[in-house]
Amino acid sequence: MGLKLFNTLSRSVQEFAPLAPPKVGMYCCGPTVYDFAHIGNWRTFVFSDLVRRYLEFKDFRVTHVMNITDVEDKIIRGVREAKTTLREFTGQYETAFFADMKTLNCLEPHHKPRATEHIAEIISLIEKLVARGIAYEAADGSVYFSIEKYRGCGCNYGQLLKLNFDEMRAGERVKSDEYAKESVADFALWKARAPEDGDIFWPSPFGEGRPGWHIECSAMSMKVLGESFDVHLGGEDLIFPHHEDEIAQSEGATGKPFVKYWLHGAHLLVEGKKMSKSLGNFFTLRDLLAKGFTGREIRYSLLTAHYRETFNFTLEGLQGAKTALARIDECVGKLREVAGRDGQQVGPANLVSRFSAALDDDLNISAAWGVVFEWVRETNKRIAENSLSSSEAAAALDAWEKVDSVLGIGTKSEAEIPAEILALAEARTAAKKAKDFKCADAIRDELKAKGWVIEDTPKGPKLKKI
Numbered sequence: 001m002g003l004k005l006f007n008t009l010s011r012s013v014q015e016f017a018p019l020a021p022p023k024v025g026m027y028c029c030g031p032t033v034y035d036f037a038h039i040g041n042w043r044t045f046v047f048s049d050l051v052r053r054y055l056e057f058k059d060f061r062v063t064h065v066m067n068i069t070d071v072e073d074k075i076i077r078g079v080r081e082a083k084t085t086l087r088e089f090t091g092q093y094e095t096a097f098f099a100d101m102k103t104l105n106c107l108e109p110h111h112k113p114r115a116t117e118h119i120a121e122i123i124s125l126i127e128k129l130v131a132r133g134i135a136y137e138a139a140d141g142s143v144y145f146s147i148e149k150y151r152g153c154g155c156n157y158g159q160l161l162k163l164n165f166d167e168m169r170a171g172e173r174v175k176s177d178e179y180a181k182e183s184v185a186d187f188a189l190w191k192a193r194a195p196e197d198g199d200i201f202w203p204s205p206f207g208e209g210r211p212g213w214h215i216e217c218s219a220m221s222m223k224v225l226g227e228s229f230d231v232h233l234g235g236e237d238l239i240f241p242h243h244e245d246e247i248a249q250s251e252g253a254t255g256k257p258f259v260k261y262w263l264h265g266a267h268l269l270v271e272g273k274k275m276s277k278s279l280g281n282f283f284t285l286r287d288l289l290a291k292g293f294t295g296r297e298i299r300y301s302l303l304t305a306h307y308r309e310t311f312n313f314t315l316e317g318l319q320g321a322k323t324a325l326a327r328i329d330e331c332v333g334k335l336r337e338v339a340g341r342d343g344q345q346v347g348p349a350n351l352v353s354r355f356s357a358a359l360d361d362d363l364n365i366s367a368a369w370g371v372v373f374e375w376v377r378e379t380n381k382r383i384a385e386n387s388l389s390s391s392e393a394a395a396a397l398d399a400w401e402k403v404d405s406v407l408g409i410g411t412k413s414e415a416e417i418p419a420e421i422l423a424l425a426e427a428r429t430a431a432k433k434a435k436d437f438k439c440a441d442a443i444r445d446e447l448k449a450k451g452w453v454i455e456d457t458p459k460g461p462k463l464k465k466i
């Protein structure tokens with residue numbers, strides 16, 4: 001069965017057919033490195049990771065590009081306030097971003113272009129637009145994209161979002177990178193150097209200045225993936241103006257269709273409300289780790305809702321993630337024990353095909369988890385009945401690994417058990433050996449108080465988180 005995805009461009013679910021299969025060019029708008037990424041940002045990046053992993057599962061050869069926006073209005077403000085250099089300011093957040101990405105087990109993109117290292121490509125793209133009469137220099141030395149001229153060439157501005165052009169006044173300009181659709185206006189491609197920019201500027205044929213945010217993504221995506229490519233992802237808040245402007249700049253310069261499939265992830269609420277620092281429901285990944293949750297639990301939680309549905313992220317939900325993962329861990333752990341008796345394998349269980357059928361349907365993740373937990377239930381039952389042969393268990397483990405290559409949650413490893421808990425477990429084993437059962441029981445109670453149960457199995461004691 002083929003993969004179907006919701007394409008914002010056609011506003012419908014479409015069969016996925018890349019331009020040159022099995023190759024897939026995929027671009028995801030990356031972080032603006034002026035602060036730590038918050039959990040709403042991470043929802044988009046985990047969604048993007050799911051898309052990449054699933055395309056690879058379907059044997060597509062994905063080239064994954066994610067840019068780093070390291071020059072933009074908010075960054076310049078941050079550099080000024082922190083009284084530091086651009087590179088130093090953005091470098092710290094860029095490093096933190098990739099560390100967080102690893103914590104969430106997101107695969108590293110193949111290309112991570114930085115805007116400041118693509119100024120030449122950005123300038124040449126702006127020159128193309130000026131040469132085609134779609135962009136113009138204003139009196140202040142900035143270069144703007146003319147929506148009127150672009151539409152005059154028969155191009156369509158408003159491909160992702162329906163816009164009311166009757167309310168628009170031709171030639172009106174907006175210099176800020178972020179604006180509402182009510183203020184559709186000519187937007188800045190190159191911003192003339194202003195006193196508040198300090199020493200953040202580059203020379204250009206239009207005079208000293210810096211690029212606007214939107215043109216950065218057009219220049220970097222086309223440099224790596226070509227003038228037309230397959231998939232462009234981002235959060236739904238980027239549909240307008242960022243992605244609409246990306247299409248206009250790219251198609252205005254090349255005359256070719258820019259992207260075949262636009263995928264957008266929906267918003268995230270925290271405890272039912274829009275995340276904001278003043279409401280106290282604003283979480284970076286680091287805030288959640290400090291509360292004792294793991295990257296794995298947070299990833300699982302972000303992967304429980306369909307990407308096009310608003311997701312209500314709650315701390316209670318994260319507790320639920322612990323329980324759900326423990327069920328998977330326990331099942332996989334038992335399978336390993338059973339499978340370990342001999343190494344033979346039989347054909348794959350139907351877990352993989354049912355899981356894949358669910359995700360083929362516009363990444364129906366709820367149905368996919370449904371398949372996983374049904375499999376956990378059935379497997380546990382078979383193990384309890386002692387009716388699962390070791391070769392069946394080995395095949396089941398293989399199937400689980402294939403499924404987990406998409407989910408990326410892995411299984412709990414010994415390394416995740418804190419050293420203090422391992423030391424207590426060892427002390428208990430020693431006490432039992434010395435037949436000091438009173439001491440062994442006391443240690444077992446202590447472990448329980450710390451949230452761990454110890455089970456004696458034929459292979460020795462096993463620790464499990466409560």
Ligand SMILES: [Zn+2]
Binds near residue numbers: 028029030217242
């Ligand atoms: Zn972008």
